[in-house]
Amino acid sequence: MILDFLNKTFNNREIALIFYLFLFILWNLTQKKIRESIFCVIGALFVKQIFISILCLLIYITIVVCGLSLLGLWNSSLIKDTIYWSFGVGFILMMDSNKALQEKHYFKKFLLENIKVFMIIEFILGLYVFGIITEFILMPIVIFLSISLAYTEVYEEHKQVRNFLLKIFGAIAIFYIIYSGFKIYQNFKDLANYDNLRALIFPAIMTILFLPFAYFYVLYSHYESLFIRVGFFLKDNKSLRRFAKWRILFSVNFSLKKLKLITPGYLFGGCETKEDVKHEIVKRLNKNPAANIL
Structure with a gap:
């Protein structure tokens, strides 16, 4: 058989x-x-x-x-x-x-x-x-x-x-x-x-x-990893931590290219206000992209 x-x-x-x-x-x-x-x-x-x-x-x-x-x-x-x-x-x-x-x-x-x-x-x-x-x-x-x-x-x-x-x-x-x-x-x-x-x-x-599926899986995985880092860097301020995550979502959306600019290095170091967070995100996104993902 x-x-x-x-x-x-x-x-x-x-x-x-x-x-x-x-x-x-x-x-x-x-x-x-x-x-x-x-x-x-x-x-x-x-x-x-x-x-x-x-x-x-x-x-x-x-x-x-x-x-x-x-x-x-x-x-x-x-x-x-x-x-x-x-x-x-x-x-x-x-x-x-x-x-x-x-x-x-x-x-x-x-x-x-x-x-x-x-x-x-x-x-x-x-x-x-x-x-x-x-x-x-x-x-x-x-x-x-x-x-x-x-x-x-x-x-x-x-x-x-x-x-x-x-x-x-x-x-x-x-x-x-x-x-x-x-x-x-x-x-x-x-x-x-x-x-x-x-x-x-x-x-x-x-x-x-x-x-x-592969694209959105990669996007989700790196968002998850990034948010863990955000939680670590802003662990003493729950309200600011939540704001930073939502601000990243609205700023990056579905772009891996933008996500790559946000991800590297010490994130939100010294940020104490929402304006500091906004400025950090804008500063990173305005950098010349080192690589085009797609």
């Missing part, structure tokens, strides 16, 4: 990856220190703020998927793609929200990185896979090379090894593309259908529709 479910839901490459991932998890569970760390990570997911964030993410994705379903752009065949996208793109973008105030054109870069020609290549590579035995042989090789590549990226002294590994990855990618291209050529009529087109454009549609 389990094998039938796997065969219907996942291709041979994904089954091989799941198998080795399962073995890796089992090995980790046998190591006491790693096991304790895993339980700590799982426990952290149920911290109120993180749990609510993940819940909001899942609710938003569900709403988007329901909308796409009504428009005929989503059906049950895309459940797997939806799960992959949710954890591979949506969750990561939410967890990296701090970068939005640190990097120039963060959202634009993110959009371009996730909607490009490589998306088509990845789709093509996933259309046809090798037999189950071949995939089981190739998967540990690819995993080992991936880990080695990640290691060489951390340590600059292994730059030559990194370049060599990149060439190997390039050769493997070309081999996969040639194989998939040949299969597509043989079965082009079977592939040229609406379901495959929908699967191709689905990640791009999800990424575009996710940007509003």
Whole structure:
């Protein structure tokens, strides 16, 4: 029964990856220190703020998927793609929200990185896979090379090894593309259908529709962090603290660009009156922006 479910839901490459991932998890569970760390990570997911964030993410994705379903752009065949996208793109973008105030054109870069020609290549590579035995042989090789590549990226002294590994990855990618291209050529009529087109454009549609959620999540997160700092700097004056928060809200509104100008440094130092707070906010917002977020 389990094998039938796997065969219907996942291709041979994904089954091989799941198998080795399962073995890796089992090995980790046998190591006491790693096991304790895993339980700590799982426990952290149920911290109120993180749990609510993940819940909001899942609710938003569900709403988007329901909308796409009504428009005929989503059906049950895309459940797997939806799960992959949710954890591979949506969750990561939410967890990296701090970068939005640190990097120039963060959202634009993110959009371009996730909607490009490589998306088509990845789709093509996933259309046809090798037999189950071949995939089981190739998967540990690819995993080992991936880990080695990640290691060489951390340590600059292994730059030559990194370049060599990149060439190997390039050769493997070309081999996969040639194989998939040949299969597509043989079965082009079977592939040229609406379901495959929908699967191709689905990640791009999800990424575009996710940007509003990502933007407001980043905005909310940094407002929350900023207000904690305001509470610390004006902790002895509750009335002024409340006024400062509302004044920031009215002055910044939904602009990450303005929020970036308000955030740095010692905030409201020496402010004793509402006029002092107003002057501090105006002074910060009148600075030349160092970066354009959007």
